[in-house]
Amino acid sequence: MWITQYICLCLTFNCISAASVLSSVNCQLLGRFKLNGMYQNGDLVIGGLFEVHFLTVFPELSFRTEPEPPYCEQFDMASFQQARTMVFAIEEINKDPSLLPNVTLGYYLYDNCVKLGVAFRAATALVSGTEESFSNLDCTGPPPVIALVGDPGSTHSIAISSVLGLFRMPMVSYFATCSCLSDRKKYPSFFRTIPSDAFQVRAMVQILRHFGWTWVGLIYSDDDYGIYAAQSFHQDVQLFGGCVGFSEILPRDNNRNDIRRIVQVIQASTAKVLVVFSTEAYLLPLMDEVALQNVTGRQWIASEAWATSPVFQTQHLLPFLGGTLGIAIRRGEIRGLYEFLQHLRPDNNSKNNMVRIFWEKMFGCSFETGSREKDVQRCSGQEDLRSTDTTYTDVSELRASYNVYKAVYALAHALHDLMQCEEGRGPFSGNSCADINNLQPWQVVSYLQKVNFTTGFGDHVSFNKNGDALAIYDVMNWQPSSDGSVRVSTVGVVNEGDSIGRVLTLEENKIFWNFETKKPPRSVCSESCPPGTRRARRKGLPVCCFDCLPCADGEISNTTDSIECTVCPGDSWSNPEKTDCNPKEVEFLSYEDPLGISLTTASLLGTCFCALVMIIFANHHNTPVVRANNSELSFLLLLSLKLCFLCVLLFIGQPQLWTCQLRHAMFGISFVLCVSSILVKTMVVIAVFKSSRPEGKSAMKWFGAVQQRGTVLVLTALQVMICAVWLSTASPTPHKNSQYMSSKIVYECAIGSVAGFSMLLGYIGLLAAVSFMLAFLSRNLPDHFNEAKFITFSMLIFFAVWIAFVPAYVSSPGKYSVAVEIFAILASSFGLLVAIFAPKCYIILLHPERNTKKAIMGRASQNK
Numbered sequence: 001m002w003i004t005q006y007i008c009l010c011l012t013f014n015c016i017s018a019a020s021v022l023s024s025v026n027c028q029l030l031g032r033f034k035l036n037g038m039y040q041n042g043d044l045v046i047g048g049l050f051e052v053h054f055l056t057v058f059p060e061l062s063f064r065t066e067p068e069p070p071y072c073e074q075f076d077m078a079s080f081q082q083a084r085t086m087v088f089a090i091e092e093i094n095k096d097p098s099l100l101p102n103v104t105l106g107y108y109l110y111d112n113c114v115k116l117g118v119a120f121r122a123a124t125a126l127v128s129g130t131e132e133s134f135s136n137l138d139c140t141g142p143p144p145v146i147a148l149v150g151d152p153g154s155t156h157s158i159a160i161s162s163v164l165g166l167f168r169m170p171m172v173s174y175f176a177t178c179s180c181l182s183d184r185k186k187y188p189s190f191f192r193t194i195p196s197d198a199f200q201v202r203a204m205v206q207i208l209r210h211f212g213w214t215w216v217g218l219i220y221s222d223d224d225y226g227i228y229a230a231q232s233f234h235q236d237v238q239l240f241g242g243c244v245g246f247s248e249i250l251p252r253d254n255n256r257n258d259i260r261r262i263v264q265v266i267q268a269s270t271a272k273v274l275v276v277f278s279t280e281a282y283l284l285p286l287m288d289e290v291a292l293q294n295v296t297g298r299q300w301i302a303s304e305a306w307a308t309s310p311v312f313q314t315q316h317l318l319p320f321l322g323g324t325l326g327i328a329i330r331r332g333e334i335r336g337l338y339e340f341l342q343h344l345r346p347d348n349n350s351k352n353n354m355v356r357i358f359w360e361k362m363f364g365c366s367f368e369t370g371s372r373e374k375d376v377q378r379c380s381g382q383e384d385l386r387s388t389d390t391t392y393t394d395v396s397e398l399r400a401s402y403n404v405y406k407a408v409y410a411l412a413h414a415l416h417d418l419m420q421c422e423e424g425r426g427p428f429s430g431n432s433c434a435d436i437n438n439l440q441p442w443q444v445v446s447y448l449q450k451v452n453f454t455t456g457f458g459d460h461v462s463f464n465k466n467g468d469a470l471a472i473y474d475v476m477n478w479q480p481s482s483d484g485s486v487r488v489s490t491v492g493v494v495n496e497g498d499s500i501g502r503v504l505t506l507e508e509n510k511i512f513w514n515f516e517t518k519k520p521p522r523s524v525c526s527e528s529c530p531p532g533t534r535r536a537r538r539k540g541l542p543v544c545c546f547d548c549l550p551c552a553d554g555e556i557s558n559t560t561d562s563i564e565c566t567v568c569p570g571d572s573w574s575n576p577e578k579t580d581c582n583p584k585e586v587e588f589l590s591y592e593d594p595l596g597i598s599l600t601t602a603s604l605l606g607t608c609f610c611a612l613v614m615i616i617f618a619n620h621h622n623t624p625v626v627r628a629n630n631s632e633l634s635f636l637l638l639l640s641l642k643l644c645f646l647c648v649l650l651f652i653g654q655p656q657l658w659t660c661q662l663r664h665a666m667f668g669i670s671f672v673l674c675v676s677s678i679l680v681k682t683m684v685v686i687a688v689f690k691s692s693r694p695e696g697k698s699a700m701k702w703f704g705a706v707q708q709r710g711t712v713l714v715l716t717a718l719q720v721m722i723c724a725v726w727l728s729t730a731s732p733t734p735h736k737n738s739q740y741m742s743s744k745i746v747y748e749c750a751i752g753s754v755a756g757f758s759m760l761l762g763y764i765g766l767l768a769a770v771s772f773m774l775a776f777l778s779r780n781l782p783d784h785f786n787e788a789k790f791i792t793f794s795m796l797i798f799f800a801v802w803i804a805f806v807p808a809y810v811s812s813p814g815k816y817s818v819a820v821e822i823f824a825i826l827a828s829s830f831g832l833l834v835a836i837f838a839p840k841c842y843i844i845l846l847h848p849e850r851n852t853k854k855a856i857m858g859r860a861s862q863n864k
Contacts, residue, residue, distance in 0.1 A: 042106025726756030
């Protein structure tokens with residue numbers, strides 16, 4: 001259809017070569033359209049397209065006779081006001097001696113009846129002219145119009161501008177918002193005084209973001225305006241973390257079943273906020289169905305196409321649409337417009353039939369028959385409109401009309417700048433200027449791009465490189481009025497060009513919320529995740545639908561709706577609420593700890609017992625029991641056991657470098673001293689038994705006091721050497737270990753060298769094994785008080801303790817591993833003390849009668 005219309009336009013815009021053949025007198029238009037319009041001649045003419053009627057009726061086509069033209073129904077007072085505002089602006093400019101002196105502007109305004117076909121007919125008539133014939137066969141001179149104001153519809157503007165752009169004819173729309181029209185390659189001569197949908201969508205998203213509405217429903221019309229706005233909305237909502245719960249498109253044919261299904265989707269959805277990009281024609285059936293099915297409890301967000309539409313501001317829709325928040329184009333004030341609108345007179349001129357239709361709709365006048373004077377007489381008493389109160393004369397909310405006013409003035413300022421051009425400094429080829437008597441539309445485009453002026457209301461008007469105007473919107477709120485109808489109030493501003501960065505400004509105390517709480521609704525798929533948790537997206541659902549999972553141990557989230565938890569640094573751990581990282585608790589076996597107190601007490605008791613035994617042996621050192629058991633080695637053994645008990649104290653308390661180095665060294669040397677003493681005692685017992693036999697009388701000379709001391713000293717010196725090498729090469733050091741328990745730092749002594757520690761323990765084990773073997777072999781020696789039996793038993797205890805120690809030590813966490821090591825030291829020390837010295841103390845203290853040489857020798861004789 002566009003191609004056909006383009007061909008028609010070319011045929012009418014240029015001379016038809018065939019016409020000169022058929023007629024040698026004049027050129028003739030191919031056809032003429034019947035259009036509703038207004039006109040006024042001038043030196044330069046501006047065209048205009050307006051939606052004065054809502055409905056277009058196309059008669060049935062038979063092509064047996066000339067097809068009847070379509071006709072329009074349902075007159076729109078608001079759109080007629082917009083058309084009259086253009087007339088007012090042109091007349092005001094013509095009266096201004098400083099703007100366009102010596103040039104009179106004229107106008108041709110047509111009604112597009114909200115149909116693309118009619119809009120294209122009107123655009124064709126504007127650019128080709130309406131004279132049925134003209135005698136200038138050269139087809140020279142300026143075109144009938146130099147620019148167009150309109151079309152208000154995005155779809156219409158796309159179609160018309162696609163064709164007019166080929167001839168670079170400027171087109172300044174006051175209501176077409178589709179962001180696609182910002183494409184300069186496709187629409188090189190298109191301008192607009194209303195921001196594009198890209199800015200509108202951002203403005204609406206600012207409102208959603210302000211109130212935290214992340215879960216919204218989207219409804220849009222099946223046209224370029226709705227489709228492009230919906231695409232942009234999807235992208236911008238995702239950028240701020242929101243989601244579209246459902247997306248429904250309003251059908252072109254207003255199918256009742258489709259409308260009913262959309263309403264059912266609205267009712268079923270959990271989205272409490274509904275964003276609607278649509279014009280009135282698409283939206284009316286939906287709102288009727290919303291009222292029919294009593295759909296309440298929803299917050300409507302209106303696009304600029306219907307945010308201030310009086311069609312929906314009725315009493316029966318208030319329960320459903322009350323509280324609606326909408327984006328409206330900038331409201332302005334035009335001085336003198338109200339009086340101008342009131343003084344409209346009936347006109348019977350065929351070119352001004354739009355005025356006639358208005359008068360018929362307003363007062364029921366008929367101009368079909370009779371003279372004009374008779375018609376005026378029939379409308380007597382209606383000399384002007386001051387006694388009426390209609391949408392036409394309401395100038396309290398000038399929005400689209402204000403944009404029309406700015407569009408006309410933008411063209412006027414472009415023409416003014418063009419007329420100020422000095423020859424030789426012009427913008428065109430050869431620095432030439434435009435000829436006002438032969439002005440071409442493409443020349444106006446050059447100046448229109450650079451327009452920069454301020455209206456009487458104080459608004460700045462200019463166009464960016466894409467022909468878009470500065471983005472500024474009013475935020476509207478639908479509130480109940482005293483008579484029960486809807487009153488639309490301004491409650492905020494969205495200004496993309498705000499110098500202080502406050503894009504959205506709202507007066508929330510003025511907003512009416514149509515909910516029982518009288519507060520903004522909550523519209524989220526999932527409630528916000530509190531600090532200490534993270535969002536886990538639900539599979540198969542949008543990102544706004546999620547579960548809140550607590551952060552793992554050692555991780556935190558200190559903000560709402562965290563996507564992931566942050567791992568605490570190595571020396572800190574999460575608090576129980578998982579909202580903050582606290583320093584990890586440092587754990588070591590301390591003297592204040594109950595376990596530390598118990599082990600310290602056991603260590604001191606063992607030391608006291610050793611001291612007590614030493615006192616008993618010292619007091620009874622001349623008794624047979626003490627003398628028979630090598631009193632010197634016994635005292636040395638008691639001393640080494642005392643050191644074993646005391647070395648436990650080095651394992652308790654916060655590890656220091658000196659305690660780490662000393663604890664294992666003292667432990668190793670003390671036990672070697674202890675075990676080597678036991679080993680020498682065992683060897684002495686064997687030597688004594690052999691010396692009692694004739695063949696072994698010389699055995700004791702090798703085990704005298706000097707040899708005994710020397711042996712103990714040498715065996716102990718070897719352990720000292722092991723410890724010295726270990727400490728000098730890989731000394732144990734304090735170490736903060738987080739491997740045992742992630743939530744705590746275990747302060748321990750790192751052994752430094754596993755080989756050194758193994759050699760220390762291995763040497764002790766070797767001596768113990770030799771002692772056990774010798775004691776075991778000599779356990780049946782014929783002596784009443786056989787020391788070898790007690791040594792054997794003590795070594796069994798020693799081995800049992802240290803064999804059990806290894807797995808217990810490895811499996812014990814933190815400070816308990818140190819406790820296990822201490823327990824092994826205490827258990828083996830007590831085992832040696834009790835097994836070796838308890839029987840002797842028993843005789844000395846409780847049975848002194850048995851502590852005689854005769855008793856001991858007598859029992860020996862009995863054994864023989």
